[in-house]
Amino acid sequence: MALIVQKFGGSSVADADRLRNVASIIAETYRAGNDVVVVVSAQGDTTDDLIAKAKELNESPSRREMDVLLSAGEQMSCALLAITIEKMGLPVCSLLGWQAGFQTTSAYGIARIKNVKADRIRIELDKKNIVVVAGFQGICKYDDITTLGRGGSDTSAVAIAAAMHADRCQIYTDVEGVYTADPRKIKGAVKLSEITYDEMLELATLGAQVLNNRSVEMAKKYGVVLEVLSSMKRVPGTIVKEVVSVEKMLVRGVTKDVNVARISVLGVPDVPGIAFKIFSKIAAKNINVDIILQSVGRDGTKDIAFTVSRDHAQTAMELLGDSFELLRGKTVLCDTDVAKISIVGAGMETHPGTAAKMFEALYEADINIQMIATSEIKISVLIDAKDADRAVDSVHRAFVPEDLVL
Numbered sequence: 001m002a003l004i005v006q007k008f009g010g011s012s013v014a015d016a017d018r019l020r021n022v023a024s025i026i027a028e029t030y031r032a033g034n035d036v037v038v039v040v041s042a043q044g045d046t047t048d049d050l051i052a053k054a055k056e057l058n059e060s061p062s063r064r065e066m067d068v069l070l071s072a073g074e075q076m077s078c079a080l081l082a083i084t085i086e087k088m089g090l091p092v093c094s095l096l097g098w099q100a101g102f103q104t105t106s107a108y109g110i111a112r113i114k115n116v117k118a119d120r121i122r123i124e125l126d127k128k129n130i131v132v133v134a135g136f137q138g139i140c141k142y143d144d145i146t147t148l149g150r151g152g153s154d155t156s157a158v159a160i161a162a163a164m165h166a167d168r169c170q171i172y173t174d175v176e177g178v179y180t181a182d183p184r185k186i187k188g189a190v191k192l193s194e195i196t197y198d199e200m201l202e203l204a205t206l207g208a209q210v211l212n213n214r215s216v217e218m219a220k221k222y223g224v225v226l227e228v229l230s231s232m233k234r235v236p237g238t239i240v241k242e243v244v245s246v247e248k249m250l251v252r253g254v255t256k257d258v259n260v261a262r263i264s265v266l267g268v269p270d271v272p273g274i275a276f277k278i279f280s281k282i283a284a285k286n287i288n289v290d291i292i293l294q295s296v297g298r299d300g301t302k303d304i305a306f307t308v309s310r311d312h313a314q315t316a317m318e319l320l321g322d323s324f325e326l327l328r329g330k331t332v333l334c335d336t337d338v339a340k341i342s343i344v345g346a347g348m349e350t351h352p353g354t355a356a357k358m359f360e361a362l363y364e365a366d367i368n369i370q371m372i373a374t375s376e377i378k379i380s381v382l383i384d385a386k387d388a389d390r391a392v393d394s395v396h397r398a399f400v401p402e403d404l405v406l
C-alpha cells in the first residue's frame with residue numbers, strides 16, 4: 001500500500017463529465033489499495049471569472065478580500081469532486097486548506113506555505129477515506145484565509161506530498177506532460193519523458209505554465225518526485241526529478257513570457273552607486289527584476305534598462321517617479337509591448353555556440369533582439385510582443401529535431 005497524492009487542474013474538473021472522469025482515476029487508485037490524497041483547483045475559468053466579478057465592483061479590491069473570494073473556487077470544486085466520489089459508493093472527505101493544516105504567511109494573494117500540519121488528513125486516511133483537499137489556499141496567523149498565487153494548487157499538492165512523505169505525487173493536467181514548447185501552440189513540440197528539477201524550474205519561471213515554479217522549487221527542496229500527466233488520456237507523462245537518465249538534449253524547452261515590461265531610465269549620472277540606489281528602491285517593494293542592461297557611459301551619463309513582470313510595472317514606475325530625488329527630471333520609460341523568449345537546458349553549459357544558434361534562428365525570422373540575459377542553463381531575449389510566437393517557433397525548430405521521440 002502506498003500513499004499517493006493526485007492533483008487535478010482546472011480544466012480536468014471543469015464540468016460534470018470531467019469530474020466523473022477524475023473520480024474514476026481516483027477510484028482506481030484507491031481500489032488498488034492505496035491511500036489517496038487529492039488536491040483540486042477551481043473549475044475551468046472560475047478564478048478568472050471571480051477576479052472579473054470583483055473588478056466590476058472595485059478596481060483595486062484589498063488582497064485580503066480577494067483571497068476570501070478566490071478561495072471559494074477551490075471550495076466549490078473540492079466539494080463537487082467529493083460529492084461525485086460519494087456517488088460511486090466510496091468513502092470520501094473534503095477538506096478546505098485550513099482544515100488540511102495549510103499554515104501560510106499573511107502575504108495575501110501570494111502567501112507562502114510555512115507548514116502543513118497534516119494531522120486531520122491522517123485521521124481521515126486512517127478512517128479509510130479518500131481525502132479531497134482544496135488547493136491554492138491556507139490560513140495565516142491572523143486566522144485569515146490566504147491564497148498562494150496563480151497556479152498555486154500545484155504547490156499545495158507538492159507540500160502535502162513532502163509533509164506526508166508520499167510515495168508518489170501526480171500532477172494531472174490537460175496535456176500529456178512537459179513538452180519542449182507549449183504543445184497547444186507549437187507544432188512539433190515533443191513530450192519529455194524526464195526532466196531535472198533545475199530545468200523544470202527555469203521552464204516554469206520563464207513561462208511554461210504547466211507547473212507552477214514554486215511547486216518545482218519545493219519538490220526539489222524536499223526531493224518529491226513529480227509525475228506530470230494527462231487526466232484525459234492514460235499514457236505515460238513526464239517525470240521531474242534530480243537526475244535524468246535519458247540522453248541529454250542541448251535544449252530541453254523553449255518558452256514565451258508575455259507578462260513582462262521593460263523600464264528604461266535614461267541619462268543618469270555615470271558614477272558609482274546609481275544601480276545600487278535604483279535597484280534597492282525596487283527591491284524594497286519586493287519587485288523582482290530580471291534582465292538588466294546598462295549602456296556604456298558617455299558624457300558622464302548612462303542609461304539603465306531592466307525588466308519586471310507586467311503586474312509590477314506601474315508600481316516600479318511610481319517608485320522611479322519624481323518623488324525619487326535621484327531621478328528627478330530624468331526620463332523613465334515603460335514598454336509593455338515586449339515578450340521574453342527563453343531556451344533552457346542543462347546541456348548548454350558545456351556547449352559553446354548555443355547562444356549564436358538561438359540568435360541565428362531569430363535573425364532568420366527577421367526578429368530584432370532588444371535585451372539578452374544568460375545563465376548556465378538558460379538564455380533569454382527580450383523582443384517585440386508581436387513577434388513572440390514566430391520567435392518561439394523559429395527557435396524551437398532550430399533546436400528540436402522534427403523526428404525526435406523521447
Ligand code: ADP
Nearest residue numbers: 009010011173174178179181182184208209210
Ligand atoms: P492546470 O489547469 O491543469 O493547472 P495549466 O493551464 O496551468 O493546467 O497548465 C497546462 C497548460 O500549460 C497546457 O494546456 C499548455 O498549453 C501549457 N504549457 C505551456 N508550456 C508548456 C510546456 N512546455 N509543456 C506542457 N504544457 C505547456
Ligand code: ASP
Nearest residue numbers: 041047136150151152153
Ligand atoms: N485556481 C487558481 C488559479 O487559477 C489556482 C490553480 O489553479 O492552481 O490560479
Ligand code: MG
Nearest residue numbers: 009151209210
Ligand atoms: Mg496550473
